[in-house]
Amino acid sequence: MEQFYTIQGEGFNTGRAAYFVRLGGCDVGCVWCDVKESWDADAHPKASIEDIVSAATAHAGRNVVITGGEPLMHDLGPLTAALHSAGCQNWIETSGAYRLSGDWDWICVSPKKFKAPLPEVLAAAHELKIIVFNKSDFVWAEQHAAMVSPGCRLYLQPEWSKAPQMMPLIVDYVKENPKWQVSLQTHKFLDIP
Ligand code: SF4
DSSP: OEEEEEEOOSSTTTTOEEEEEEOOOOOOOOTTOSOGGGSOGGGSOOOOHHHHHHHHTTSSOOEEEEESSOGGGSOOHHHHHHHHHTTOEEEEEEOSOSOOOSOOSEEEEOOBTTBOOOHHHHHHOSEEEEEEOSTTHHHHHHHHHTTSOTTOEEEEEEOGGGHHHHHHHHHHHHHHOTTEEEOOOHHHHHTOO
16 A cells, blocks of 8 residues: 555654555454555555565665554565565564464554454564553453463553543553553654654
8 A cells, every 4th residue: 555664653663763564455444543545455556575675675774564454464474575585674563353474573463342353363462552542441451461472562552532531541550550551653743654
């Protein structure tokens, strides 16, 4: 759908330069999705793996974020193998709703209520990022935290439009439950993609 070189704005890798590859296609159906134009994979042009790798490595950074849409609707084995061969670190942002494919250096799973994540994808996560939309999401966050590996980093991130209401609750929750960290969509504050 689109590719761009920017700064990772959220989660564990916040602040690091990264080349984003947004793949078209998603049937998860989040009501607050801010990339609804990604849902129809056929609405976007196809790109060859060779062209994606060449565009990604045209910049100084070697971190590549594969996102969507829901990127795991595609078989990501060939793309991630080619990126690794070109010296890139492969990071993924996924809802976890589809079987894991590809070879990853960082897996961020952000579960969605509308299509549950697969247990095996949660077990492989390096980072669990829960978008907090309302108060009940803290219970939901703990249910998913119980399904990740012991070393997985845990983040609570306010849904952008709900941040004024949810941020005080998140701050209190993290102070009481310090295994969690706050994640913010800093790219939106910085006005970068
Ligand atoms: S999983 Fe991501 S792309 Fe798909 S509907 Fe939800 S927020 Fe949008």
